[in-house]
Amino acid sequence: MTTAMVLAAGKGTRMRPLTDRMAKAMIPVAGQPLIDHALSRVAAAGIAQAVVNLHAHADGLQAHLAARAAPPAIRVSDERDALLETGGGVLAALPMLGDGPFVTLNGDAIWAGPEPIVNLLHAWSKARAATEALMLLVPRHRAHGYTRPGDFFLDAELGPPRRRGDAEVAPFVFTGAQVMRPSAFDGLAEMGIAGPHGRPAFSLNPVWDALAARGTLAAVIWEGDWVDVGTPDGIPVAEALLAQYHG
Numbered sequence: 001m002t003t004a005m006v007l008a009a010g011k012g013t014r015m016r017p018l019t020d021r022m023a024k025a026m027i028p029v030a031g032q033p034l035i036d037h038a039l040s041r042v043a044a045a046g047i048a049q050a051v052v053n054l055h056a057h058a059d060g061l062q063a064h065l066a067a068r069a070a071p072p073a074i075r076v077s078d079e080r081d082a083l084l085e086t087g088g089g090v091l092a093a094l095p096m097l098g099d100g101p102f103v104t105l106n107g108d109a110i111w112a113g114p115e116p117i118v119n120l121l122h123a124w125s126k127a128r129a130a131t132e133a134l135m136l137l138v139p140r141h142r143a144h145g146y147t148r149p150g151d152f153f154l155d156a157e158l159g160p161p162r163r164r165g166d167a168e169v170a171p172f173v174f175t176g177a178q179v180m181r182p183s184a185f186d187g188l189a190e191m192g193i194a195g196p197h198g199r200p201a202f203s204l205n206p207v208w209d210a211l212a213a214r215g216t217l218a219a220v221i222w223e224g225d226w227v228d229v230g231t232p233d234g235i236p237v238a239e240a241l242l243a244q245y246h247g
Contacts, residue, residue, distance in 0.1 A: 001121055001179070002049060003097050004042045004072070008035055008107035009055035009079045009089055014231045023057040025107045026064060029235055030242045033064065038107045043071045045117035047103065051096045053077040053089045087193075087202040091185050099182060106176025106228075110238035112245040113224025116177055123220035124179045127158050132184040132216040133208065135161060137172035138226045145227055145237035146173060154219050160212060161219035172219075175226055184211055 012024030019027070025035035035052065042050050050072045054061055058080050065074050077093040084092055090104055101124070103117060120136045127134050140150045150170030152161040164170035184207055188194070191206040211217035225245075227238040 004047045004103035005051045006038045006105050006107045009053040011056045023061040030239045035107050041117050044115045049073045051075050051077050051093045053079050055079040055083045084201045085203050087204040087207050088200050101179050101181050108229050109176050110227040112241050116222050119222050130216050131218045132181045132211050134179045135219040136175045136177040136222050137219050138175050138222050142225050143173045145234050158218050
């Protein structure tokens with residue numbers, strides 16, 4: 001696999017006041033902007049090229065990406081004119097992501113333990129040929145600082161994830177990392193989404209629901225430690241975790 005997309009275009013409203021002056025992806029954690037932590041995970045998996053989408057405080061983030069010397073090579077998907085959300089952001093970037101499967105990765109997570117994208121790609125190599133998306137889940141107890149009730153159940157590795165629904169809690173959390181095929185975005189009209197030429201804004205949820213209905217959505221569990229750095233309170237949690245692993 002040669003391409004990944006790092007989703008970094010969010011407004012970061014829960015990170016205020018830090019995001020009043022910089023993109024969320026530029027907030028430093030353990031001395032590095034969040035975006036560099038994400039790109040390091042991409043590079044560690046041997047992926048040569050990353051697409052990063054931009055919206056809030058885009059100039060500063062774009063300048064930082066242009067000044068990076070470390071791999072991967074970076075292309076920018078510009079959402080300055082309108083925030084497209086997760087699904088719309090990936091859809092808009094498809095021409096840059098190529099015809100084959102690609103990784104998507106949220107730009108606001110910190111990982112510690114086995115390389116997550118390496119693990120994801122290993123699982124992808126064993127997935128059914130018909131699989132159109134493979135989600136990387138983490139056990140809820142390894143999602144540090146996480147207070148929500150969980151996202152999915154998973155009965156078997158590489159099996160279909162089931163949403164929490166009406167259950168009080170679910171044991172697994174979506175990490176923001178997955179492998180997708182471009183075909184995952186086929187049938188947008190049936191999902192209630194306008195066609196691709198209008199740059200629609202939508203989350204990945206209707207895409208996952210459509211894939212689940214087609215039987216082409218799968219998931220795998222990653223046994224590492226993970227922090228969603230969604231608020232300022234998540235920064236010391238992430239830094240403590242990194243210090244624990246790296247001293």
